Amino acid sequence: MNTVALSGTPRNAVGTKDAAQLRREKRVPCVLYGAGEPLHFSVDEAALRPVIYTAETIGVEIEINGTKNLAMVQEKQFHPVGDHVLHVDFLALDASKETTATLNVRLVGQPAGVRKGGKLSNPMRRVRVKGKPANIPGMMEINITDLDVNQTISLADLKFEGLTMVGRPQDVVVAVRMTKKKEEAAAPGAAPAKGAAPAKAAAPAKAAPAKK
Secondary structure, three states: OOEEEEEEEEOOOOOHHHHHHHHHOOEEEEEEEOOOOOEEEEEEHHHHHHHHOOOOOOEEEEEEOOEEEEEEEEEEEEOOOOOOEEEEEEEEOOOOOOEEEEEEEEEEOOOHHHHOOOEEEOOOOEEEEEEOHHHOOOOEEEEOOOOOOOEEEEHHHOOOOOOEEEOOOOOEEEEEEOOHHHHHHHOOOOOOOOOOOOOOOOOOOOOOOOOO
């Protein structure tokens, strides 16, 4: 897990008026949970952007009054009209203990099945994992280059050192499906569509050159 350093300032007062004043000063009210009593603090809005506006899951090393806390974003609240962040909840992490995180899925490569006319399906765009903070990546990268028509990758197929997938093993993350037209064309004894010309025989495929 990549880590970003943040400097936080304790909040002397907690409430709507204090939060509004902080936002006018371009600071974001935050709370850190999981390290004893909830810790209320504020962070410079610009410094917080790399943590908030990213598709990756990252760790945050928050320094408050000389004490550093490893954490990750648990919840963030945005302005209903603008895109600036109003409030952030952080969850404290222990580097020696496992935690659960939600990762965005990044597909790498063009599936073999798509090159054959199949259609790519990605029903799970986010997956939950469990592991120690150091073993949790920013994103869940899945190489789909060898994925053929009617093949799938489920949670049970994802094997990453130090990580456990959270969820039903049979849940499909990505698949290549045969398109409906190709299914109809492949059906034995299928009649040509009304008004369509008879299909021509396919030319024999050329043999691939031998690898040296």
